[in-house]
Amino acid sequence: MKTKLLYLEDTYCFAVHAHCVDSGVDERGPYLILDETLFYPQGGGQPADSGVISISGVELPVQFAGFVEGAVRHYVEAVPSGLAAGTPAELHVDEASRLHHARLHTAGHLIAGALEGLMPSWKAVKGHHFTDSAYVEFEGTLPEEARASALASLEEALAKAVAAALSVDSRLIDAEELAQLGIALPPHLPEGKPLRVVTIEGYPPVPCGGTHIANTQALSGLTVSKLKAKRGCIRVSYAAP
Ligand SMILES: [Zn+2]
CATH class of the missing domain: 3.30.980.10 (Threonyl-trna Synthetase; Chain A, domain 2)
Incomplete structure (x- = not known):
């Protein structure tokens, strides 16, 4: 599954609605994958964006974003339990950084x-x-x-x-x-x-x-x-x- 990279189209877009398509845990910790994202995944000499994902009634600060196999993994403290694919999410990147x-x-x-x-x-x-x-x-x-x-x-x-x-x-x-x-x-x-x-x-x-x-x-x-x-x-x- 791939994530649509919205930051490629507009640097000045700081908030967007998206949907969760997957979640998991890897060596970096728990992560969320969304159908589209504003978060720049660290790479190419540039640090990851920081910000917050609001999903299932909780606000999750994004600790790191990385690009793995065509998808952006948004690393968070914990993935909400029972999170289903298709759950809507609101993404906010930190504008100043x-x-x-x-x-x-x-x-x-x-x-x-x-x-x-x-x-x-x-x-x-x-x-x-x-x-x-x-x-x-x-x-x-x-x-x-x-x-x-x-x-x-x-x-x-x-x-x-x-x-x-x-x-x-x-x-x-x-x-x-x-x-x-x-x-x-x-x-x-x-x-x-x-x-x-x-x-x-x-x-x-x-x-x-x-x-x-x-x-x-x-x-x-x-x-x-x-x-x-x-x-x-x-x-x-x-x-x-
Ligand atoms: Zn460059």
């Missing part, structure tokens, strides 16, 4: 796009869009003496992108079109997730299943805290508003 995760993720793509433009030999290979520890990693080299100017150029490019209020669009795509566009899929893609590309206006499209803000204007206050180069790998640490 959803939007912060979206800003962090979009900022990561913006940093990747900006630096790949500034440093044509660099290639963004990893993103980690977690609060307090966000970074993007590149394959490439950067001599010590070029570090300060690279950082200054990046900060300038980011400030320009924020001031220009660039639109951020995402759309579902199939593997064939992706190949036609010459876009390589990242490794370790979870099986069964729809393919999607995210495009920041003026930057090349990138495959991404995360949540994104609609406009770079929301990234006012984005700061690059560190640029570290070691053995062919450059890590750019940042903080998003």
Whole structure:
């Protein structure tokens, strides 16, 4: 059974009605599966959404959401006893943390796009869009003496992108079109997730299943805290508003 991933369609939808289709217990604990969900399951360098599922008269805080075999498992303290498939549920994701995760993720793509433009030999290979520890990693080299100017150029490019209020669009795509566009899929893609590309206006499209803000204007206050180069790998640490 598969879960319809509503967060792919609208970052700014925070509440929805759905139905329970299954429940169970795995090594992480008890979980609920719904026919559709707003909860982003942790993966792709982005943390899970938090929030609450109201079902059978109880409010269950969602402790974690994970993607397993095409379904999102919403981990809760306990599944209500006698819960039947088809039981209606109300889903609420925490708006503040959803939007912060979206800003962090979009900022990561913006940093990747900006630096790949500034440093044509660099290639963004990893993103980690977690609060307090966000970074993007590149394959490439950067001599010590070029570090300060690279950082200054990046900060300038980011400030320009924020001031220009660039639109951020995402759309579902199939593997064939992706190949036609010459876009390589990242490794370790979870099986069964729809393919999607995210495009920041003026930057090349990138495959991404995360949540994104609609406009770079929301990234006012984005700061690059560190640029570290070691053995062919450059890590750019940042903080998003
Ligand atoms: Zn992404």
